[in-house]
Amino acid sequence: MAYDKKKVLVVDDSSVMRQIIKKNLKELGFHDISDAEDGVAALKKLGESPFDLVVSDWNMPKMTGIEFLKEVRKDSGLKGTAFIMVTSEADKSKIVEAVEAGVNQYIVKPFNANQLEEKIKSIFK
């Protein structure tokens, strides 16, 4: 699967986590990768141009990942945007909450590049 035409938005308040995820995505063949440090900044970017995939953290200041996901799913203009939650929230109830809010895939930290690849493959198969 070629990902070079897919546009990705990485959302995490940790600069290091954004770097790690972007590095993994580049290794998978993604070229067009943007980032944002919280849900508010991410929604602004999504409003400016469409993205194929959002990879977002859950625990962030200003707007949490789950609040951000709900905003994305409320917006009919963002229907085609896939959403992966990459988070330290490993509690089952959180995973259920994310699934009910419309997340496409859920990755519990710590994760490796193979796990990220598997989740992305399942979205763009």
Place this chain on the structure above:
Amino acid sequence: MAAIEIKENEMPVVITNCVSDSVSSIFKKIFGVVPEYDGDDNSKNIGDGVVGIISFVGDASWILMLAFPKDSAETLAEKFCGFEVPYDNPDMGDVIGELANVMAGDIVARMGVQGVKVAMSLPTVLRGQNVEPFMAKGIPDKKMHYTVLGKDVMIKIAVGNSNEMMGATPGA
């Protein structure tokens, strides 16, 4: 599930066990090895280092401190990130905060399985010589020392009432 009863000078076993299991599991996943437990000497400090702190509220109010001496922080941060992170770089705080965050998420899940519901805060990071947050007197605490990839890591846990705890509010 009722809140965990906090007795003076007594660390609730459910917290100690969940933290200990989480340290083994998360460090194995991140660093590829199970850390060696080096005891619980409460007088042993880390010297110059960086500390990631998470507070928990719910059935039990407590804090978790994940402390790395300078040398450990540099080595383990590089292993975690896949690229070098100098000790004085602002990203070092991010790395240690993220490690504390990942461990805290695992602990919340483990406590949930035990029927103890807690929510975790965003991480707070402190840096300096033997740095530790100020705690109210008489709060039960415990230090646990580990070696990972030949580097020292210290975990400290302390329990008490929520108004005695420090750290950011969950979701803040």
